Amino acid sequence: MSESAIQSVDRALTVLRLLAEHGELGVTDIARRLQVHKSTAFRLVTTLEAHDLVEQHADRGKYRLGVGVLQLAGATTAKLDLVQRARPVSQRLAEVVGETVNITVLSGHEALYVDQVAGSAALQLHNWVGQRIPLHATSNGKVLLASVSGVRFDELTSGVLKRFTDKTITGRAELRGQIEAVRRDGFATAVDELEVGLTAVAAPISGADGVVVGSISASGPSFRVTAERLPDVAKHVVASAHEVSRRLGWHGHYLNPFETWRSLD
Template sequence: MNNANNKPSAPIQSIQRAAAILRSFTEAEPELGVSELSRRLNLHKSTVSRMIATLQAEGLIDQNPESGKYRLGIGLVGLAGVALGRLDARTVAQPHLSDLVAASQETVNVTALDGNECVNIERMASPQPIQYIGWIGRRSPLHCTASGKLILAHMTPEERTAVLPQPLRQYTDKTITDGYQLTRQLNQICQQKYAIVHEEYEIGFSSMAGPLYNHQGNLLATVSISGPTYRLNDAVFQEQLPMLLATCQKISAELGFLPMPTHTMR
């Protein structure tokens, strides 16, 4: 989805090296010294030492006081928890998706944020001969999809700025590319807690998304109903909205979410 105005950046060497250090620790070798890391990664010992000191300061690596060797830090647990949370959303959602597909007769996807895109982490296809193809692993932009807009609506303005491309890419003649107009729409989505999109990303297809919350009340993923626009107009979406939101509430409850009367998006 890159264009001339949004070229991929070159890899940052220091980050690549830090990632290589973290990946060097395994279950078989949970502790390693600077010399061993230096040999394995073909890096100077002083470089490894500086990077380990930085990772240690961030809580991503710590040192065994008895052996003097290094090991993965407890700070990685929090990061892993976020990733595992998405897998939990997929596992918990699976039993509920078939009922939603049966009721809507359309394709249902579970989608999560990954970098500056949303990615499908679970899917159940429509039984209709003409259907929306949203395979697991498919990536989509945030500003012109129902799941993406719902994710953006949960973000602060600063978080949105960090993930949205500038300028906003126009995929169809219905794509919103004006930042002010998009912000107004996201504010509305924030209030109603669902998003509907007609042909903003792909001509002929529409989608509606509802939120999945974790035990802390944070957005973990979305559940969307997608299909051809000729079957999914606003009237049909309004008929299907209660069952979509009811499904999201059931899944969120199994993820530990306890809704409060005053719960709002950030």
């Protein structure tokens, strides 16, 4: 990024801070406080307005923070709320299964890690918080794919499905079939699909309205999370997902949260 672009970003963020502090400001006031020409200030607020981050008061012509800021804050608050309410459950799950527990949410075309708890058996743990993973090659990603409509599924899988290992699903038809199985079973697994020697199982977390808002998973080396052990780990992961959902306000009595998804599709 060029110096001028960095400067523009810095000025735009300063505009948002000024509006947060003063409530409303005109272009002249903004230009004076930024020590820039009025035309520069106008371009800044016009760009921010195009993204709904600021809006102009119809009567006074001054600018104030827009609904886009509220939307961003709301999304962040929702993720923080999910992490806070899920943390005690994640810690218990990590203790019970001894493996690494992660919480993810759908972010764009990927899954975003928002929290992680290490199990007692985890060695040289890689911190995934803040990192993104592909949807088609992970248990968390499959859960998130299973929670969206058919149209959204097509959109999220429209590009090339990257192959990470020989076990990675790269065919859209095969992936769709596996997602149907996830909806039927209420959980997803990924064995050697993102990384050889890594097995994971994930289940959906529902919000107060029953709509899936994220996923919780337990993962570990395949020599520990064996095919024989996987059903037991899945049982604990699903129970933990239900508990987090309850903490988020969902009090429906269901065995499979994707039944709610079917009614909304």
